[in-house]
Amino acid sequence: MATKVKTSVLHGAKDLRLEIRTLPPLSPSDVRISVKTTGLCGSDLHYYNHFRNGDILAREPLTLGHESAGIITSVGSAITNLAPGDKVALEVGQPCEQCHLCLHGRYNICPEMKFRSSAKAWPHAQGTLQEEIVHPGKWCHKLPEGVSLEDGALVEPMAVALHALRRARLEEGAKVLVFGAGTVGLLCAALSKVVNKAKVVIADIQEERVNFAVEQGFADEGLVVPRARPVMIEEKLRFSKEVAEMVGEKIGLVGGTFECTGVESCLQAAIYATAPGGKVMIIGMGNPVQTLPVSAASIREVDLVGVFRYANAYPKVIELLADGLRSKLPGLNHLITQRFTGIESIPNAFEMAGRVKDDDGNLVIKVLVNM
Known part of the structure; x- marks a missing residue:
C-alpha cells in the first residue's frame, strides 16, 4: 500500500500550502x-520570499x-x-x-547534483519539510548516543x-576574520577556534x-561594521579599506577571512584585511557580478577560494559533536533561538526566520521546526 504523508x-512567494504526497516505493x-x-x-528564506534563490528560479511547486x-x-x-x-x-x-568530480571526492560540485529544496535541478529535488521521506541510505549518517x-x-x-x-588550509593558530554573524558565520568562527585553534574576530552590521x-565564545573579538551605503565604486573601495583598517586595529592582518554575507563591500574589505599569502573563503551567495580589487589580491598572493556546500564532512562533524564540542564551545547551546512545533507551524516559522528579533526582543539566528 502506498504511503501518504x-x-x-x-507554490509562489509566501504561498505555502499543506498537501498530501505519496512517497515513492522503497528501493533496496x-x-x-x-x-x-x-x-x-x-x-530557504529566499525561495519563500521570492520563489527564487538568486538566479535560480523555481519552476514548479517546491518543498523546502x-x-x-x-x-x-x-x-x-x-x-x-x-x-x-x-x-x-x-x-x-x-x-x-560517476563523473570525474564525484570519483575524486568533490561530489558537491557534481554537474548532475540533485539537492533537496533547490530548484537548480529539473524536476526539482523536493525538500524535507514533510512528515516522511525516502532517501538513499548512503546519504544518511547515524547519530551516536x-x-x-x-x-x-x-x-x-x-x-x-x-x-x-x-x-x-590555514596554519594552526592563524588569525581569522569572519564577515557575517549568522549561523554559518558563527560556525565558521567556532570551528576555526576549536579545530584550528585560531584567534577570531567576527564582523557584522x-x-x-x-x-x-x-559573549557565547564563538569569536574572541567583534567588530560592528558601519551601516554605510556607498554607491560609486571609488566610494565602495574607500569604505572597504576603512573597514579593513578597523579590523587591523583589532587583530592586525589576518591569515584567513571567511566571507559569509555575499555583500560586495565585505568581500572587498576581506581582500584588503587579509595578509600577504593569506586566503579569502567566498561562502556567502550575493550579487553574482561584483567589482573586486583584484590587484590588491594578486600582488600580495591573496587567494580567493570558492566554497560551495560540502563534501565528506558529515562524519567529521558528527564525530566532533560526539566528542564534546559543546563543552569546548558552550555557545552551540544557544544557536537555536526559536522553535516551532508541527507541520502546520511552518508558515509562522518562515515569518520568524525573516526577522531580526522576536516579539520578546530575542535575536533570531536559527529557527527550527520540530515535526
Missing part, C-alpha cells in the same frame, strides 16, 4: 525516514528544507548499516557518483563551515549579533 509545498538501497527536525536557512534529522522507519533489502529506530542526520545532496536530533539538524550548516575550513558571538 503531509507535506509543506511552496533506500531508507524511509520520519523527519523530526529541520532548520530553516537563508536559501534541507537541514534535517529524523528516525528511520524502514530500510531497503540491501541496507546493512542502518535499522529502524536509528537517529540519522540527512545529507540531502544526491550526486551522480549523546548527539540529539536537534544536533543532527545542525550538522548540515556545520558541514559548510568545516568544508570552508578545509578549503582554507548588527551590534547584537556581534555581542552574541563574543
Whole structure:
C-alpha cells in the first residue's frame, strides 16, 4: 500500500500550502525516514520570499528544507548499516557518483547534483519539510548516543563551515576574520577556534549579533561594521579599506577571512584585511557580478577560494559533536533561538526566520521546526 504523508509545498512567494504526497516505493538501497527536525536557512528564506534563490528560479511547486534529522522507519533489502529506530542526520545532496568530480571526492560540485529544496535541478529535488521521506541510505549518517536530533539538524550548516575550513588550509593558530554573524558565520568562527585553534574576530552590521558571538565564545573579538551605503565604486573601495583598517586595529592582518554575507563591500574589505599569502573563503551567495580589487589580491598572493556546500564532512562533524564540542564551545547551546512545533507551524516559522528579533526582543539566528 502506498504511503501518504503531509507535506509543506511552496507554490509562489509566501504561498505555502499543506498537501498530501505519496512517497515513492522503497528501493533496496533506500531508507524511509520520519523527519523530526529541520532548520530553516537563508536559501530557504529566499525561495519563500521570492520563489527564487538568486538566479535560480523555481519552476514548479517546491518543498523546502534541507537541514534535517529524523528516525528511520524502514530500510531497503540491501541496507546493512542502518535499522529502524536509528537517529540519522540527512545529507540531502544526491550526486551522480560517476563523473570525474564525484570519483575524486568533490561530489558537491557534481554537474548532475540533485539537492533537496533547490530548484537548480529539473524536476526539482523536493525538500524535507514533510512528515516522511525516502532517501538513499548512503546519504544518511547515524547519530551516536549523546548527539540529539536537534544536533543532527545542525550538522548540515556545520558541514559548510568545516568544508570552508578545509578549503582554507590555514596554519594552526592563524588569525581569522569572519564577515557575517549568522549561523554559518558563527560556525565558521567556532570551528576555526576549536579545530584550528585560531584567534577570531567576527564582523557584522548588527551590534547584537556581534555581542552574541563574543559573549557565547564563538569569536574572541567583534567588530560592528558601519551601516554605510556607498554607491560609486571609488566610494565602495574607500569604505572597504576603512573597514579593513578597523579590523587591523583589532587583530592586525589576518591569515584567513571567511566571507559569509555575499555583500560586495565585505568581500572587498576581506581582500584588503587579509595578509600577504593569506586566503579569502567566498561562502556567502550575493550579487553574482561584483567589482573586486583584484590587484590588491594578486600582488600580495591573496587567494580567493570558492566554497560551495560540502563534501565528506558529515562524519567529521558528527564525530566532533560526539566528542564534546559543546563543552569546548558552550555557545552551540544557544544557536537555536526559536522553535516551532508541527507541520502546520511552518508558515509562522518562515515569518520568524525573516526577522531580526522576536516579539520578546530575542535575536533570531536559527529557527527550527520540530515535526
